[in-house]
Amino acid sequence: AKEAGPGRYEVFDRKLNERMKDMLQLENAIRRGLEFSEFIPVFQPYVTLQSGRVRGAEVLARWRQPGGALRMPDEFVEAAEEAGLVFGLDCQMLEFGCAVIASWRERGEAVRPMVLNLNVSALSFRRWDLLDVFTRIISRSGCVPSDICLEITENTLLKGEEAVRERLWKLKELGVRVALDDFGTGFSSFNYLRQFPVNMIKVDRTFTSTVLEDRASRGIVQAIVSLGRGLGIEVVAEGVETQEQAAVLAELGCEAAQGYLFSRPVTQDRLFRIMEHGRLP
């Protein structure tokens, strides 16, 4: 078969080769991007459903390549993880987030509190220096640890060793908040809550987007809401796009929501204007 000549294998090899080249190129571009500060944050507010008040925002990474379009996380987060670069990205976003909060706090006592949520990859939690680096970023920024809420997925504990658990606990002791992201999509979302105390549960968009027409979704949201209530954990529904969804979620007792209905991800200036106003226009 080896002498079969320039058949399928060669074509296959060439394709594989191309793909590996693309991948390497992307990884190198990400590495350079991190070095030259091409990754920037945008902020998506979340609101209390009853009052419409803005409580905080989630920081989402965008990649502004020189001369290029704005690239979305689905184009670079996975590659950053595979290249071992996602910790760098998470740290840069944390630094941005802390600076934003510090400058919000500088406006004086009168400003309302703002919490910023940051996505932290499960891989970042495997870094032995995570605690040192995060603590340093937070403490030299002038923001209070409880202004920060780290969004993790169940993979963080699932794939983590004992050391991961310990890091998470230490961060909580420091006063940092923790949110469980994409809740309900994994197999052990509920079990996770038994192992680790979180401050916030974010109901995944797959449930939010079907809550009107799908009875199962509605039942699941209801279960998550009463679970949150029983454990004293704030529940935030992600990806709310319509008034009807918001109404049903409020009816089910969901406290807070995030999604295009309220606001797309916005710039820092825009976020500050929204926070000054206290609610979305």
Ligand code: C2E
């Ligand atoms: P996620 O944490 O689940 O973030 C929510 C995603 O849903 C965001 O996409 C947001 O723009 C989008 N979204 C918000 N509201 C709506 C809505 O009403 N409808 C719809 N269809 N979508 C909505 P984005 O910004 O593309 O981020 C995608 C994922 O990339 C995030 O999912 C998060 O897992 C990851 N990510 C983003 N920034 C970072 C980061 O700094 N570090 C790490 N490790 N991951 C990040």
Ligand code: CA
């Ligand atoms: Ca998130």
Ligand code: CA
């Ligand atoms: Ca999510």
Ligand code: CA
């Ligand atoms: Ca997600």
